[in-house]
Each structure stands twice: as structure tokens, then as C-alpha cells.
Amino acid sequence: MRLKPVVFTVLLTVAFAYYVYIPLPDAIQEPWKLMLLDAGFRATMHLVREEMFSILVHGFEGVMPGVKVSDITFAGIPVRVYEPPAGGEGHLRRGLMFYHGGGWALGSAKKGSYDAINRMVSDELNTVVVSVEYRLYPEVHFPVPYLDCLAAAKHFLSPEVLAKYAIDPERVGVSGDSAGGNLAAAVAQEVNTNN
Known part of the structure; x- marks a missing residue:
């Protein structure tokens, strides 16, 4: 034995x-x-696979049923737009560009914790969040992810898009984590330099 x-x-x-x-x-x-x-x-x-985070996402969908999620393109770049519930008529909302992390080679903001966080930010801060699905390595090389993010940001900042989503042009920000934080900083510098 x-x-x-x-x-x-x-x-x-x-x-x-x-x-x-x-x-x-x-x-x-x-x-x-x-x-x-x-x-x-x-x-x-x-x-900590995506399947575990899907539980979290479905939980947020239940808590924030008013957040409208749309998969569209900005200047040919796939984005996911999170619109907070309607309310405060006559008041402009905040806008936020979000760039996911993953070392410019991994990840998607449409899945897992990124999706859950963007839903929560949109709902709790009354913010239109635009999550950019920039192209990844090895299909593309630098500076393509940056150029994708910049093109999407410029499209988002156009007067037509800001008006469509009722966004105050003075209250638009960029954010990201890890590699996405790098992209956010680079996009913010470029947009500020050219305005």
C-alpha cells in the first residue's frame, strides 16, 4: 500500500x-x-482565462443594463462604443478613448475585464467610451498600432462625431493600460501639438 x-x-x-x-x-x-x-x-x-472574465462581464451587463454597446469603425478602425444611459437632457457628456494593453501583440478590449471596466466607466461617469481595436503584431509593425489609434482619435474628435454622441469637446480624454497607456500618451501629445 x-x-x-x-x-x-x-x-x-x-x-x-x-x-x-x-x-x-x-x-x-x-x-x-x-x-x-x-x-x-x-x-x-x-x-485567469477569458472564460473566467466572461462571468464578470455578464455580471456588469446585469448591473448596467442601460449602457448601449456598438461595434463600428472610426476612420476604418474597429471600435466599440459604450454610451451611458440617456439622462440629463441638454447637458453634454464626457468622452474617453481607451486603448487596451497587451504589448502591441495581444488582447482585445471587447473581451474580459476591459469590456467590463469600459461598461462601468461609461455608466458611473456618464461618459461615452470608445475602445479602439488597433491592429496587432505580427500582422503589422510599428508604427501601425499608433497610427490606428491616432486615426480613431481624430475621427472621434471631429465636430460631427462629438455632436452625434452629445460630447463636450472640452471634456475628452485618452486612457489605456500598459502598451495602451503608451499609445494614449503618444496620441494625446500628437493631438495637443496639432491643435
Whole structure:
């Protein structure tokens, strides 16, 4: 009977080693540290998949049923527009451009926590949020993601679009996380320089 725990331990050790091991160049010092770090990141990604965030999104849809979500294009760039519930007639609303993170290679603001956060921001701050689906690496290279975000922002700032969504042109901002924060800063600088 003592054989079962030993077999289980050996199998668990082999499975762990198989999961952790990745081939690395010989020049890397202490490769086991890099392997463990990589395994930790991969394990985290497995635990926090998009499916888990979909529960969060559906929860926000229930809490914020008045937020209208539209998938359209601005200057040929796919965007998702979040419009807060109608109210405060005669008052202009805020506008916010949002650029998702992902190292210019991953991600979509239409899924998971980004979608949930944009719904919440739109509802709680009475803000029209425009989330930009800029093109990603490896299909495109720098500066294409930046140019996509800039084109969408310029379209959003046009008087026709601001009027359509009842946005105060003096209360428009840009935001993003990680790589999206970099894009937001670059777009804000370019728009301020040319105005």
C-alpha cells in the first residue's frame, strides 16, 4: 500500500518538471530561475482565462443594463462604443478613448475585464467610451498600432462625431493600460501639438 503515494509523488514530480522545463540557450545563467518564472506566468494565464472574465462581464451587463454597446469603425478602425444611459437632457457628456494593453501583440478590449471596466466607466461617469481595436503584431509593425489609434482619435474628435454622441469637446480624454497607456500618451501629445 505504500507504493501508491510513491507512484503519485513521482508522477506529480514528472508532470511538474515537464510543465516547468523549456529549452533555453546555453548562455543563460541560472536557467532554472527563468524556467520557474515562465511557468509561474503560464500558470497565472491558465487560471485567469477569458472564460473566467466572461462571468464578470455578464455580471456588469446585469448591473448596467442601460449602457448601449456598438461595434463600428472610426476612420476604418474597429471600435466599440459604450454610451451611458440617456439622462440629463441638454447637458453634454464626457468622452474617453481607451486603448487596451497587451504589448502591441495581444488582447482585445471587447473581451474580459476591459469590456467590463469600459461598461462601468461609461455608466458611473456618464461618459461615452470608445475602445479602439488597433491592429496587432505580427500582422503589422510599428508604427501601425499608433497610427490606428491616432486615426480613431481624430475621427472621434471631429465636430460631427462629438455632436452625434452629445460630447463636450472640452471634456475628452485618452486612457489605456500598459502598451495602451503608451499609445494614449503618444496620441494625446500628437493631438495637443496639432491643435
